[in-house]
Amino acid sequence: LFYLNFKGEIIKTRIIDNIKNNDWEDITMDDEYLYVADMGNNYDTRKNLSIIKISKNQNLDSFELINFSYPEQKSFNYRKLSIFDAEGLISIDDYLLIFTKNRAKKITDIYRLPKIPGNYNAIKIGSLNTESIITAADFDKSSNLLALTSTISFNKYYLLIIDNFSIEKKNDYKIKMYEIPVGKTQIEGIKIINSSTFWLTSEQEKNGNPKLFK
Numbered sequence: 001l002f003y004l005n006f007k008g009e010i011i012k013t014r015i016i017d018n019i020k021n022n023d024w025e026d027i028t029m030d031d032e033y034l035y036v037a038d039m040g041n042n043y044d045t046r047k048n049l050s051i052i053k054i055s056k057n058q059n060l061d062s063f064e065l066i067n068f069s070y071p072e073q074k075s076f077n078y079r080k081l082s083i084f085d086a087e088g089l090i091s092i093d094d095y096l097l098i099f100t101k102n103r104a105k106k107i108t109d110i111y112r113l114p115k116i117p118g119n120y121n122a123i124k125i126g127s128l129n130t131e132s133i134i135t136a137a138d139f140d141k142s143s144n145l146l147a148l149t150s151t152i153s154f155n156k157y158y159l160l161i162i163d164n165f166s167i168e169k170k171n172d173y174k175i176k177m178y179e180i181p182v183g184k185t186q187i188e189g190i191k192i193i194n195s196s197t198f199w200l201t202s203e204q205e206k207n208g209n210p211k212l213f214k
Contacts (some may be wrong), residue, residue, distance in 0.1 A: 005187045008212045009054060016061050019052060026089040026136060026189065032056060035096060037089040044079040051096060064117035071121040088137030088148060092167050099148065108134040126171050132158055136190040139165065145195060149187045157187040182213055188192060
């Protein structure tokens with residue numbers, strides 16, 4: 001885990017032993033814990049999806065697993081236009097919400113998990129017609145602001161803003177969509193600073209390095 005200051009500089013590297021990175025996609029937190037989403041599932045073939053729960057106390061190196069599956073998924077055969085891939089995770093009240101990366105329909109399905117370690121069927125609580133595939137998520141509890149990043153064809157990326165997001169309301173949100181003016185890259189993370197300012201991160205590119213945008 002890498003800790004950054006407000007200038008975007010890495011100030012600490014924290015090593016947690018005995019965790020395997022199958023396909024880490026997002027990270028979120030609450031007052032006590034970090035939650036790392038090992039839920040990348042590019043072709044709907046994985047059967048070992050999990051959220052890694054890690055104490056925010058940097059003197060501890062233990063972790064617990066929240067293992068999960070999608071009860072709607074009946075086949076694990078290779079599927080290019082995957083339905084059960086996911087790259088967005090937020091913490092809201094006593095729950096974690098997963099935002100899927102539905103390549104087939106260009107929507108995101110929202111699944112709920114408890115924060116208690118164990119084995120679960122994720123509960124589908126709604127869908128958003130994002131008209132694109134979701135690559136990251138963040139939620140600001142003080143303003144009930146949900147921010148998502150997405151792409152349609154991997155050439156351009158977008159910022160999606162939803163005001164007054166609630167775990168109780170499942171559908172019918174007004175989604176504001178803005179193109180992110182950073183050129184061709186692969187936006188994979190977002191952090192809300194305020195209602196008009198965000199941190200964005202990209203994956204390491206074949207011909208370059210990971211980038212941090214504000």
